[in-house]
Amino acid sequence: MPEEMLVAKGVEAGYPNKQILFGVDFSVGRSEVVALLGANGSGKSTALNTISGFVRPLAGSIRFDGAEIAGMPPHQIFRRGVIQVSQARDLFPDMTVEENLLLGAWVRGGETATLLEGLYRSFPRLAERKTQMVRLMSGGEQQMVAIGRALMGRPKILLLDEPSGGLAPTFVNEIAAIIATLKKTGIAMVIIEQNIKLALSVADRFLILRDGRVTQRHDISAGAADEKEIVRSIYL
Amino acid sequence: MRPRASPVLRPAGFDPHGAGPVLALFPQLVVSGIATGMLYALIALSMTVGYRATTVVNFGHGDMVMAGAYAVFVLLGSGMPFLPAMVLALALLFAFGVLTQRVFMQPIIAGPHLSLAIMALSIGYAVRGGARLEWGSEVTTLTRPYPQDAFMVGSVVFTTDDLVISGVVLGLLLALFVVFHLTPIGRLIQAIFQSQRGAALVGINVHAFHGMMWGAGAALGAAGGVLLALIVPLSPDMGVWTLLRGFAAMTLGGFGSLHGAVIGGLLLGIMEKLLGFYVSTVFIDITAYLVTILVLLIRPSGLFGRQASIRV
Ligand SMILES: Nc1ncnc2c1ncn2[C@@H]1O[C@H](COP(=O)(O)OP(=O)(O)O)[C@@H](O)[C@H]1O
Ligand SMILES: [Mg+2]
Numbered sequence: 001m002p003e004e005m006l007v008a009k010g011v012e013a014g015y016p017n018k019q020i021l022f023g024v025d026f027s028v029g030r031s032e033v034v035a036l037l038g039a040n041g042s043g044k045s046t047a048l049n050t051i052s053g054f055v056r057p058l059a060g061s062i063r064f065d066g067a068e069i070a071g072m073p074p075h076q077i078f079r080r081g082v083i084q085v086s087q088a089r090d091l092f093p094d095m096t097v098e099e100n101l102l103l104g105a106w107v108r109g110g111e112t113a114t115l116l117e118g119l120y121r122s123f124p125r126l127a128e129r130k131t132q133m134v135r136l137m138s139g140g141e142q143q144m145v146a147i148g149r150a151l152m153g154r155p156k157i158l159l160l161d162e163p164s165g166g167l168a169p170t171f172v173n174e175i176a177a178i179i180a181t182l183k184k185t186g187i188a189m190v191i192i193e194q195n196i197k198l199a200l201s202v203a204d205r206f207l208i209l210r211d212g213r214v215t216q217r218h219d220i221s222a223g224a225a226d227e228k229e230i231v232r233s234i235y236l
Numbered sequence: 237m238r239p240r241a242s243p244v245l246r247p248a249g250f251d252p253h254g255a256g257p258v259l260a261l262f263p264q265l266v267v268s269g270i271a272t273g274m275l276y277a278l279i280a281l282s283m284t285v286g287y288r289a290t291t292v293v294n295f296g297h298g299d300m301v302m303a304g305a306y307a308v309f310v311l312l313g314s315g316m317p318f319l320p321a322m323v324l325a326l327a328l329l330f331a332f333g334v335l336t337q338r339v340f341m342q343p344i345i346a347g348p349h350l351s352l353a354i355m356a357l358s359i360g361y362a363v364r365g366g367a368r369l370e371w372g373s374e375v376t377t378l379t380r381p382y383p384q385d386a387f388m389v390g391s392v393v394f395t396t397d398d399l400v401i402s403g404v405v406l407g408l409l410l411a412l413f414v415v416f417h418l419t420p421i422g423r424l425i426q427a428i429f430q431s432q433r434g435a436a437l438v439g440i441n442v443h444a445f446h447g448m449m450w451g452a453g454a455a456l457g458a459a460g461g462v463l464l465a466l467i468v469p470l471s472p473d474m475g476v477w478t479l480l481r482g483f484a485a486m487t488l489g490g491f492g493s494l495h496g497a498v499i500g501g502l503l504l505g506i507m508e509k510l511l512g513f514y515v516s517t518v519f520i521d522i523t524a525y526l527v528t529i530l531v532l533l534i535r536p537s538g539l540f541g542r543q544a545s546i547r548v
Contacts (some may be wrong), residue, residue, distance in 0.1 A: 016346070054436070077441030090434035092427050103427050105437035153439060 005030050006051070006082075006157055006186050010062035011070070013050040014212075019058065020046045021212040029159060031186040035199040036104055038209035044192045045087055047209065048159050051190070052084045052097030065156070078107065081156030085163060087192075089146040097126055100134055100145050112152075119148050122181065140171025145229035147178060157188040164195045176201060186221040196227055208233055256516075264392050271398035273505020274405040275463055280479050280485035280497035281457030282407075286333075288492055290427050292341065292352045296360020297457055297482065298475030299353040302362055304329050305460020305465035305474065309378055318381035322462055326455040333454025337447040345446075360475065367472035376415070378465040401463045408459060409498060416494075425449075444484030484524035487531045490541025499539060 001053040006028040006129040020043045028034045038044050049055040060068040069077050081106035092100050100117065107113045118125035127136065127146050134145055143163055150158060154208055163179065182189065183202050193199035196202045198222065199206060208216040208230070216233055218225050278303060286294050294300075307325035332355075336359055344351055386395040418420040428435040428445055436442045453518065457478075464478065481504065489500025504527060511519035519526075531538055 052437075054433075073441070073443065075437045075439050075441040079439075083439075084437055085435060086433065088433070090431050090437055092430040094430055095427070099423070101433075104422070104438050106424065143468055149438065 001011055003030050003161050004028070005032075006190075007061075007063045007179060009045075009061045009063075010080040011050060011062060012058045013046060013060075014058065015055070019212070021050065021057075022210070023060065024212070024214055026214065026217075027188055028131065028188050031188055033183055033189045033191060033203050034148050035203035036190060036192045036209060037196065037199060037206055039231065042209045043212040044209055046212075048161050048190065050082060051077075051159060054108060069163050069206060077109070078153065081154065082159065083150045083153045083155035083157070085143075085146045085150045085161060087161040087165060089142055091134045091145055091149070093143055094133065096131050096133060097137075097145050097148075098130040101126070101130075104149035105154075108153050108223060110154065114168055115152055115154070122129065122158055123148055123178070138168075138171070140167045140174065141142070143167060143175060144178070145170070147175075151182075155187065157190070159180070160189060160191045160193060162192050163195065164198055172198065179219035188196070196230055200225055200230075204229075210234070242356040262391075262393060262424060262510075263390075266506055267392050267394065267508030268398065269509035271402050271500060271505070272508065274402045274504035275460060275501075276481045276504050277487045277498040277501025278405045278408065278463070279460040279482040280489065280501045281412075281459060281494060282453045284453075284486060284492060284494055284497040285456060285480045286450045286453030287486075288338070288494070289453075290341070290345070290446050292349065292356065293347075294360075294450070295353050295357040295479070296336075296363065296451065296475075297356075297453065298477070298479030299363040299367075300329055300333065300475075301455040301457040301461035301464070301478045302367060302470075302472060302475040304331070304455075304461035305378065305470055306367055306472075307458065307469060308462045308465070309376060312379065320457075323338075325462065326410055326458050329458035330451040331342070333451035334447040336454075337450035339442075342443060343444065364472050364475060371470070371472060376470045378462070378470065380466055385392055397450035400466065404463060408456070415488070440542065480528075481524050484528045487528050490538030493538070493540040495539035496538055507544050 002028045008027065009025050011024040012019060012021055024043075026034065036044050036047060042122075046055055050057050051151075053069070053072050053076070056072045060070065061068060064077075064080055066084055066217050067080070068083070069080065071186075073194050080184070083214055093105065095103075098116070101116060103110065107116055120130070121143055125141065126144055129141065134142060137145070147160070147163065167175065172195060179189070179191065179198075179202050192200060192201065203220055205219050205221075206215065206225070207218075239329055281317050282301075283294065286292075286297070304325055308318075308321050311321035311324055313328070316324070319394070334516075339354060340355055340359060344355060381401060382396055384396055388394070393526050414422075416425060424435075424440065425445075427438075428440065428442060433444055434545050435445070460478070461474070464474065468474065481501075485501035487505045488494025488503060502526060507527065508520050508523045511523055535541075
């Protein structure tokens, strides 16, 4: 088990008059990729948003790099290197690709030009489209911009919410390749996916969330997971 | 708008309702309409800034406009020269706007929009109540820091009031344009206007920004109030008047659109003057309502609207 980076314990969270998470425990080690699986509405996005500070936890603890981050506002959690690529992507639609990417580096600062160059090298498609308005791009391209923008913030841990969601099959493969490349760089990730094949291809471990509770945990290195079995435990 | 009696007399023998001069007066009406419209544009823009940041219409905004005018009035009374008084008044209103947003609006921001609207309205009423206590029964005016004069270019009369108001508003618009489009801060503001959630995802403190934008809106509105007080008497109720004009201009231009607010304000100013002269003076007071009603019925998104509807 690698050194733990993110540790969530007994997290309860939700929305006014509607609790969604009922005591979620999980941890992510340095350089580890953890997949969060579950049916629609099982609370995956809520869990990710609770880590990022968009949803305030009602109870429990979330520690990142040893410090308690539960209840902090999103911008403070971001500054610690916890960066989310949200399900809706939430890009700046009337700005160019490059403007979006640069805004990703706004807060953390640093060697922005070098960072951008590096990003263009690993995402040549973004380099080609850098002057294009984001609102005019396809869903797959937008997803790449969203991932690129998050990387510009130099994340210590990347939280990906359904990166392949709603994309055409060619793009799903491209996104899968990007995530696999990211994994090789050693960045820690939490990935929510409906595409179980994609999730299993990059994850070291996965958990299944059901009605706001973790119902299953599986260490992939301990033995291959049976995809059909997983689907059954998610939906049945 | 009810300007104080202008010292300029019409040329001798001038009959505004004679057949020939009626059309001849058209350029004059447009010119005075533009000066008034500039004022509406500034007020509509100041409302839009706060609205775009928080998606909450500040129904108390008119009272910020009023408070700005009175702040300058008080500071002038203490012997301060006009320009420093105006700068200080804008700074005070900025701080007041930030404070209102952070203390009263932010804690309920997740609640229903109606609560937010009522909160903003109540804050405005409180400010107005305070002004009524102090100045409820007196009619006060701001002393112009420039000579009141007028001159003719061709057949059109320009007053110094028209020029000062248009000049100050144009200067402010230009400054805002430069900040918005050519500075890093402007890029940040644009980003937040385009996607609040996106801004939060890149680590921007969106809450702090909300406060700043309410402050900026209040300060801009206060600038409008000071300019307005150059041509109409000060009254604790002048906010109602401004809020309605601001709304009409915003609706016409397209609710939430920055340049729409400016263009809507200018058009409203010109329409008031034209309808008021060619149709009936009644229109000077009701054009704003008519415009609001017609635009909402016929083209709810206005001229440059991004959204088809206004959520309160
Ligand atoms: N902002 C919100 N306000 C109220 N309820 C919400 C909100 N976001 C999500 N929910 C509800 O929370 C539950 C879990 O949603 P979510 O975490 O998005 O699930 P998942 O990502 O697993 O599909 C759903 O029932 C959803 O309707
Ligand atoms: Mg989700």
